[in-house]
Structure formats: C-alpha cells, structure tokens
Amino acid sequence: MRPQDIIILLKIAALDQTPWQNKDLASQLFISASEVTESLNRSVLAGLIDANDRKTIYKQSLMEFIQFGLHYVFPVPIGGMQNGIYTAHSHPFFKKHFKNELEYIWPDAKGKVRGLTIEPLYKEMVKAAQIDEKLYKMAAILDVIRIGRVREWKLAVEELKNMVG
Secondary structure, eight states, X not given: OOHHHHHHHHHHHHHTTOOOOHHHHHHHHTSOHHHHHHHHHHHHXXXXXXXXXXXOBOHXXXXXXXXXXXXXXXXXXXXXXXXXXXXXXXXXXXXXXXXXXXXXXXXXXXXXXXXXXXXXXXXXXXXXXXXXXXXXHHHXXXXXXXXXXXXXXXXXXXXHHHHHO
C-alpha cells in the first residue's frame, strides 16, 4: 500500500453511488490515471476492494485498516511552522470538539494560516482538498488518527465510519 491508496479509497467512498471512471478520480485527485489503476490493484491485493468490479469498497476492512494500522504504516513527524491549510485537530470540524494550543496545517504556499506542518498522505492532497470538502474532512480525520491521542482518535474514527457508511 502507498499513502495515496487510502485517499483514493476514501474518494470512492465519498462519491457514494455516483458513477466514476479511473480518469475521473485521477483528475479530481491530481494524479495520473495509471496511478489510480495501480492503486486499485494494490487495494485488491490488500482485500480492500472487490477484485471483479474494482469499484466496490469493503468498507469494514477499510475502516479496520484505518483504525488499527494507519498510524503504524503511515506515521507522521510533525514539522516546523509554515503557511498552509488546516488539518488534523485544526480542521474546523475538530475545533468545535477540542481545544488545542497548536495549529496543524498541510504546507501550502498560498495558505492563509500558520501552524506546525503535517505532510499530507500524498503531494497533491491540498489541491484535492480545496475542491472537495468531504474528502478534505476525511483526510483531516486520517491525520487525527495518525497523530491524535485516544479521545481525539475515537471521535475521528467514529466520524469517519459515519462518512464512509
């Protein structure tokens, strides 16, 4: 698995029943169509999507991987202060649930807020998040799972389960 594989699966979940093709995912996630195909192949091997249609996510398996494996497989070091867009505990959804002295951001030269950097799961995550609010929230939830404490982590997992369905 590669980090963008999780984002691709969450994007498919966010689309719900909306029909899509690999090229649609590629353009919305700012990656190549071949990378989407390779990602779906890896997800089949991992048992996270159906091998026959490659469009049916095994949601329970995906949630188990995210809940129990994400922070081990894709750990994140906290970086220095930069401009960017909010993620993790600093995402607007979590700000109403947690008081945090530190702001966390994904680096972005055009970002209007300052905070400690968390490298996104893949380099074009900021662009994809800016055009898809639901995916943005899901990716911020992943960052809470990657760096959060137990109370924060539990809320993040519960919210993601609600979003994935």
